[in-house]
Amino acid sequence: MSRNVMLDCSNVWKLYGPQADAFLTAHNGAPSDADLAKAKMIGAVRGADVQIQDGEIFVIMGLSGSGKSTLVRCLSRLVEPSAGAINFEGQDLLTISEADLIEIRRKKMGMVFQHFALLPHLTVLQNVAFPLDVQGVDRTTREARAHEMIETVGLKGREDYYPRQLSGGQQQRVGIARSLVTEPDLWFLDEPFSALDPLIRREMQDEFLRLQSMLKKTIVFITHDFDEAIRLADRIAVMKDGRIEQTATPEELMTNPATPYVAEFTRHVNRSKVVKLRSIAQPVDPDATYAGDLPARMTVAEAMEQIDAAADPFKVVEADGTVIGAVDAPAAISVMIGRTAK
């Protein structure tokens, strides 16, 4: 499926240290690790190329300090890159006026952070409506929109609660509703679930995928957790020491890791948790009977129980309703036991 590029960032650098810009120029825009170390510069982001496509979940994965947050902040220019080009929907983000930039951030970009800073003295409804209040939207409209978003994230009935009366997961849902209320085209999420305990975290990941299947946003999601990355991503960029080691689908990362570093992450991952039904779908037989439909982006592991319990194969269906093929138990089992290389 070919998609438009919404956000195009090429050769972006962010150095921290004295006269970083001059230092970059002096090293022809591409200082080596040794150059950086000698000058005591921190290469937070080094030569990053990222193309975010319409409607995809693009995950930036890397360990602490690898540069994920800095890169994402460069993408919205919350951090000023030392060098590079950033284009959003055809506009050069590095040269547009401050006023246009603020307008883009407010109306076209949504952000959710790990520490999501709900306003403690405002109710759930007021917190969610807050960005619209800032935009000067009238009260009736903003509250109607906030109610809608609160229902979308599953918090209907809690509109009049204060943040302190909610669990961590519920608070994060409020943060999500608040960031979605302005209907952003591009949604940045910086480790949104990492403060949550593992069970709630998984629940929030499911919730996030459910939301995305409804809303179809373009998403940049940061995590340091490879399991989270492969669960959520259409594509993953793996970062190390400010560089992107590889950008690929979870399945490509598993089957074709570009570097030993990437291979290390994939080594312990069960293939059935990564391989999607889409990848093993076989042609539909018009004369056969099918047990039902399964989503194309479901993994073999997630679908296994259902496939195994049914007497007939399942059709595999994309989010837009297109049937792309069928899966049966032998095909799924082959992946479970690591037999297919596809």
Ligand SMILES: Nc1ncnc2c1ncn2[C@@H]1O[C@H](COP(=O)(O)OP(=O)(O)OP(=O)(O)O)[C@@H](O)[C@H]1O
């Ligand atoms: N304002 C700053 N001044 C100096 N160094 C900085 C600054 N911001 C980030 N860095 C450095 O840049 C590098 C990348 O940091 P960044 O926060 O982007 O990493 P990260 O992958 O998001 O890490 P984490 O998962 O811990 O948030 C780190 O070495 C960090 O210390």
